[in-house]
Amino acid sequence: MVRFENVGLRYGMGPEVLKDINFSIAPRSFQYLTGPSGAGKTTLIRLILMALKPTRGLVHLFGQDVSRLEATTLTDFRRKMGVVFQDFRLLDHLTVYENVALPLRVLGKEEAGYRAEVVELLRWVGLGERMHAVPSVLSGGEKQRAAIARALISRPQLLLADEPTGNVDPGLGRRLLRLFMELQTLGTAVVIATHDLALMELYDAPRLVLADGHLHVDA
Amino acid sequence: MTHRAWCLPTGIFMSTPDRGAEPAEHEEGEEFARPRSRLPDNLRRDQPLVPVDTVAGRALVVVIAILTFLAALSAGGALMAARASEQWRGAVANEMTIQVRPDPRRNIEADLARAVELARAVPSVAEVRAMPRDESDRLLEPWLGAGLDLIELPVPRLIVLRLNASVANDLVAFSQTLRREVPSATLDDHRLWVRRLSTMANTIIVAGVGVVMLVLVAAALAVAFATRGAMAGSRDSVEVLHLVGADDEFIAREFQNRFITLGLRGGGAGGFAAVIVIALLGWLASAWSATPEADQLQAMFGAFEIGWSGYGVVILVAAIVAAIAGLVSRVTVRHYLRAMS
Numbered sequence: 001m002v003r004f005e006n007v008g009l010r011y012g013m014g015p016e017v018l019k020d021i022n023f024s025i026a027p028r029s030f031q032y033l034t035g036p037s038g039a040g041k042t043t044l045i046r047l048i049l050m051a052l053k054p055t056r057g058l059v060h061l062f063g064q065d066v067s068r069l070e071a072t073t074l075t076d077f078r079r080k081m082g083v084v085f086q087d088f089r090l091l092d093h094l095t096v097y098e099n100v101a102l103p104l105r106v107l108g109k110e111e112a113g114y115r116a117e118v119v120e121l122l123r124w125v126g127l128g129e130r131m132h133a134v135p136s137v138l139s140g141g142e143k144q145r146a147a148i149a150r151a152l153i154s155r156p157q158l159l160l161a162d163e164p165t166g167n168v169d170p171g172l173g174r175r176l177l178r179l180f181m182e183l184q185t186l187g188t189a190v191v192i193a194t195h196d197l198a199l200m201e202l203y204d205a206p207r208l209v210l211a212d213g214h215l216h217v218d219a
Numbered sequence: 220m221t222h223r224a225w226c227l228p229t230g231i232f233m234s235t236p237d238r239g240a241e242p243a244e245h246e247e248g249e250e251f252a253r254p255r256s257r258l259p260d261n262l263r264r265d266q267p268l269v270p271v272d273t274v275a276g277r278a279l280v281v282v283i284a285i286l287t288f289l290a291a292l293s294a295g296g297a298l299m300a301a302r303a304s305e306q307w308r309g310a311v312a313n314e315m316t317i318q319v320r321p322d323p324r325r326n327i328e329a330d331l332a333r334a335v336e337l338a339r340a341v342p343s344v345a346e347v348r349a350m351p352r353d354e355s356d357r358l359l360e361p362w363l364g365a366g367l368d369l370i371e372l373p374v375p376r377l378i379v380l381r382l383n384a385s386v387a388n389d390l391v392a393f394s395q396t397l398r399r400e401v402p403s404a405t406l407d408d409h410r411l412w413v414r415r416l417s418t419m420a421n422t423i424i425v426a427g428v429g430v431v432m433l434v435l436v437a438a439a440l441a442v443a444f445a446t447r448g449a450m451a452g453s454r455d456s457v458e459v460l461h462l463v464g465a466d467d468e469f470i471a472r473e474f475q476n477r478f479i480t481l482g483l484r485g486g487g488a489g490g491f492a493a494v495i496v497i498a499l500l501g502w503l504a505s506a507w508s509a510t511p512e513a514d515q516l517q518a519m520f521g522a523f524e525i526g527w528s529g530y531g532v533v534i535l536v537a538a539i540v541a542a543i544a545g546l547v548s549r550v551t552v553r554h555y556l557r558a559m560s
Contacts (some may be wrong), residue, residue, distance in 0.1 A: 013301075049462055051458070051461070051462060071466070071467065072466065075464060075465070075466040077461075078462060078464050079464035083463075089462075091268070091459060093266060094266055094268070097267060102268075102459075102460075102463050103464055103518055104370055104465055105268075106464050106465035106466075106469050108462065108469075154463075
């Protein structure tokens with residue numbers, strides 16, 4: 001599903017922030033992406049999302065070399081991925097419902113066709129009574145769940161979650177982890193970027209460890 | 220309604236302390252075949268993905284309204300000049316004048332009668348009227364004043380010819396015959412005046428169209444700058460849209476819709492204001508119609524009204540401004556997105 005070969009990244013003329021990155025993500029797999037703060041976890045997620053271009057190396061997504069992709073294919077690939085940003089990145093002028101429905105709306109789907117599905121997912125993540133609220137009045141946990149619901153609504157093949165438990169209490173963190181595990185059993189490959197060791201000890205899974213710009217896989 | 224069921228444990232968030240956690244509606248692992256409660260009707264507020272009602276958006280509406288107002292007034296003015304010019308040409312082109320100059324060697328009354336006789340024989344001439352002496356004298360009153368005895372002055376006599384609607388080629392021959400038979404008479408077909416009036420009217424029309432074009436260019440530039448500002452301000456939103464699967468076409472369409480909305484608001488307000496002003500001026504002109512000043516204005520500009528077609532042009536200008544706003548924003552966004560990627 002995702003394969004990085006000798007990938008390096010530098011910003012401008014600066015030093016390489018990621019060096020010789022080699023790893024792969026299999027379909028229906030679950031793994032952590034870990035490392036100290038500033039190690040480059042978010043940068044690596046942005047590389048997978050094709051929001052950044054590597055300065056060297058090969059990135060294969062869904063069996064294709066991304067450097068040769070057309071813009072339309074790039075968009076198609078992004079539609080196969082769901083992402084939970086560390087800072088949620090909810091659109092402030094939209095309601096929770098509208099934010100969660102966003103991936104379906106950009107596909108050009110009719111609102112009547114997805115309304116029930118979005119409402120159902122919002123109820124499922126405990127935001128059934130908050131679907132009319134705008135993000136500015138939500139608590140950190142509610143924003144987190146709205147961001148997760150938005151990432152899930154289009155049933156992605158790959159879920160990338162950047163510090164999904166960073167803004168919630170340990171109890172909610174555990175519930176979120178359980179949610180991601182359930183998603184994996186339903187067929188989604190899950191990558192959780194976290195530096196929370198306690199969280200990783202709750203569920204044993206391969207760890208992609210980033211340190212000093214290098215990555216090694218701790219199986 | 221077709222939707223895929225979420226086959227997930229619903230109890231995960233049941234005990235969350237956050238607001239909004241609602242009681243479990245389903246047992247863990249139960250498949251959501253259909254929602255139990257009725258779905259709210261007002262789920263979507265039809266909120267555009269790009270915020271519209273911002274301070275910059277409102278400022279742009281005001282700018283577009285002012286520009287549309289000026290463009291609509293210019294278009295209305297040009298249209299009025301075109302209509303007045305048409306009226307002048309119609310009025311002047313159907314009339315000719317024979318001027319019989321006094322000549323001490325000739326009998327002016329005999330020349331006048333002969334010229335009238337010749338004119339009546341021309342098929343293109345529908346009506347011939349020799350202007351009486353006192354009427355000719357009255358034409359000089361605005362320059363020489365009233366109450367003067369003009370008997371000693373060599374005042375030319377005038378014959379007014381009203382032409383048929385379809386002017387034939389016999390007028391050239393008539394002019395030559397008149398010059399031969401009555402040497403003191405000249406035929407004036409008002410071509411010089413028509414040419415001058417047409418030149419003036421055309422100048423006003425070209426200036427009006429030029430102002431409309433300049434205003435449209437200014438509106439396009441204002442929208443381009445506003446779009447770039449909106450894109451810079453919405454950079455995060457644009458990135459989120461990209462990452463949730465929106466393509467450039469979708470994002471460009473969102474911005475285009477936003478700016479068409481702003482353009483319609485501004486164009487509508489400006490066009491409406493222009494219609495009100497033109498209608499008000501028309502009303503004032505009709506209220507003052509009995510005064511000499513109004514008569515002079517009417518002679519110069521025709522009736523102070525632009526008619527339904529004129530109001531149509533004003534609305535068209537407003538629609539063009541809105542269309543330009545949409546088109547320019549779309550092009551600007553596509554260019555910006557290309558630069559971003």
